[in-house]
Amino acid sequence: VPVVRVSNLTMSLDGYVAGPQQSLEHPLGIGAEHLHDWAFATNAFRQAHDMDGGDTGLDDGFAARGAHGVGAEIMGRNKFGPVRGPWPDDGWRGWWGDEPPFHTPVFVLTHYPREPIEMAGGTTFFFVTEGIEAALEQARDAAGEFDVAIGGGAMTVREYLEADLVDQMHLAVVPQLLGRGTRLFEGIDVSGRFDFEPVQASSAVAHFVMRRR
């Protein structure tokens, strides 16, 4: 049965999933440049970005499973890019170059309509203005027998958690202190909703996996 899941969402020990002042120069906000180093070091990530090598241990397994079996992704507009407000033109086509690493339909939550963008390698960006439930319905249709990934950012994951629409979530906690930024767990209370798998960790990151009860 396909599920709705969050994978490889990385959080600092003090609870931040992004730093402050996200921008073109600082896609993850200031001070968060090394938040995802554990993922960049994996073979799965490097392969997805046409590079060789990388670690093949525990962290690689998590990185690989994050993408495996996903038939569609949903992301917030702030993950798609630094542009805010109405789309000024069709210039911004995501952070990921001509061939983004998704290879599936990607549904971008926005208040401003925009025509779909078909990229190389199977990724098409669709822009959804009708809210998170409509986006999920479209993503489920597109994914068919595969899972729907909630790709982030924090606000988007929080909204789906609040609406109790997330079946599984994998959080990666890294030994870093950001001090400021965007928290995942801010103003939401999802206690009692999830069971946890046994904790696993490499020297670089602790993996927490929860499933909806």
Next chain:
Amino acid sequence: VPVVRVSNLTMSLDGYVAGPQQSLEHPLGIGAEHLHDWAFATNAFRQAHDMDGGDTGLDDGFAARGAHGVGAEIMGRNKFGPVRGPWPDDGWRGWWGDEPPFHTPVFVLTHYPREPIEMAGGTTFFFVTEGIEAALEQARDAAGEFDVAIGGGAMTVREYLEADLVDQMHLAVVPQLLGRGTRLFEGIDVSGRFDFEPVQASSAVAHFVMRRR
């Protein structure tokens, strides 16, 4: 060289070190009853509380090191007990019975003076009204060649962190969501101050150890 350290401070995945509404009935606040289960399961904890058995693996090592080599402890008044405001009488002598597990001088931060209480087994509670630096000075004198432990709760640890008086901190992150309560990392930014040891984890808890740069 003796250090000032925080050990075995346990935090839920969503960042809480205690639940809301701490009281005589709920010393750790509502919903936090299982936060420290990983520690209760260790041989070190059980031995310290005159019980046999318990796990002897990774978590036990952390639990044991938390107490080992400590010559004095500092705690906030909220950790000492549920009494607030002026001490009504000498009735409250801590949560820990006649022979508390500290076996050292313990300095309790309070705004209200009180005579020291000598307990069985080497624990004496001293009440310090002159603030965190005075308490640390007294604790250092008492500890001599041994370390000073900052025992909690959250507000006390936060104050010592803010004042940059913590040399080492061990945080234990457990796969639980509390949803509400007291955060350790709230209103403080200690980014850039600590280096981390490699992450270690059992199935029950991920251990993060940081040392002042």
